[in-house]
Amino acid sequence: MSHTKHKFGVVVFPGSNCDHDAYYILKQILDQDTCFLWHKDNSLDGSDVVILPGGFSYGDYLRCGAIARFSPIMKEVVPFARDGGVVIGICNGFQILCEAGLLPGALLRNECLTFVCKFVDFRVENNNTAFTSECNLGEVLHIPIAHGEGNYFVDDATLQQLKRNGQILFRYCDRDGSITPSSNPNGSIANIAGIMNKEGNIMGLMPHPERAADPMLGYKDGQKIFKSVIKGFINNEQINNYLVAERS
Amino acid sequence: MYNAQITITLRKSILDPQGKAIHHAIESLQMTSVEEVRIGKYIEMKINVDTQAEAKRITEEACKKLLANPVMEDYTFSVEKISN
Numbered sequence: 299m300s301h302t303k304h305k306f307g308v309v310v311f312p313g314s315n316c317d318h319d320a321y322y323i324l325k326q327i328l329d330q331d332t333c334f335l336w337h338k339d340n341s342l343d344g345s346d347v348v349i350l351p352g353g354f355s356y357g358d359y360l361r362c363g364a365i366a367r368f369s370p371i372m373k374e375v376v377p378f379a380r381d382g383g384v385v386i387g388i389c390n391g392f393q394i395l396c397e398a399g400l401l402p403g404a405l406l407r408n409e410c411l412t413f414v415c416k417f418v419d420f421r422v423e424n425n426n427t428a429f430t431s432e433c434n435l436g437e438v439l440h441i442p443i444a445h446g447e448g449n450y451f452v453d454d455a456t457l458q459q460l461k462r463n464g465q466i467l468f469r470y471c472d473r474d475g476s477i478t479p480s481s482n483p484n485g486s487i488a489n490i491a492g493i494m495n496k497e498g499n500i501m502g503l504m505p506h507p508e509r510a511a512d513p514m515l516g517y518k519d520g521q522k523i524f525k526s527v528i529k530g531f532i533n534n535e536q537i538n539n540y541l542v543a544e545r546s
Numbered sequence: 547m548y549n550a551q552i553t554i555t556l557r558k559s560i561l562d563p564q565g566k567a568i569h570h571a572i573e574s575l576q577m578t579s580v581e582e583v584r585i586g587k588y589i590e591m592k593i594n595v596d597t598q599a600e601a602k603r604i605t606e607e608a609c610k611k612l613l614a615n616p617v618m619e620d621y622t623f624s625v626e627k628i629s630n
Contacts, residue, residue, distance in 0.1 A: 360612070364612065402617075404618045407563060409563050451560065451618060485563075
């Protein structure tokens, strides 16, 4: 059976500005079938993975992600995600997923009150997931952040749940992997940089893997996140092919 | 017609760095009796319904579904009749 490439759909909200970066990395660098999904679309166009990219959807009016959540395309994304479809929210996309109730918590104003745009290090806390299987446990990734509201907050009870369920994927750390207050760029609770839902099909993270994935620019840690997702699909396909072959 | 006046604030349990920064500025004005500053949002909505109860119900719904994020914010509001 021929290998069919699965399809990434990158949502474009008014004010998205990392949509083309994500598209470029997936299409040109990782050779995946990729399409844009306009915020007014009412179909995911057959996408297997939906990316909510970074940017300032709807000018960050009211709260970051609060208006985007009500976009027509989100009426498709929410049931897709609830049915187990893979959804990745990067930066503003993470904020949108929290506002939509697809991920727990909220992203507050950075504790330092300034917009922070720099490379950070963060540690892989769980590599047994669809988003991190290409990383080693405890591996330190070097990927940039660029946000004013990335200060992740959840109440204590929810934080304990996140820990218990292995939902915390990434925590800001030093170069050597130590979790320290000085390596936390925005005041996030427990240095959290990225989480997934309990079911493991929805991920949100503040760092921008698409900005550290083109080898020509010298950094490619971001590829590991996208390659984990791609690998998951290939494995599933192999399993499906095997099952089909067994049945016939 | 009713006018809803809505105030949204960060929940008490959440650190408000903006409020803190302003508090520092207030202190530099020698206003030492100010003990705490917290920042919030103010929103007005004009609502074309017949009763105050209905205007309140709509305001409550808007706060819950959109205007405030219950993870991090609290809201209060008042609703006044402004014309017929």
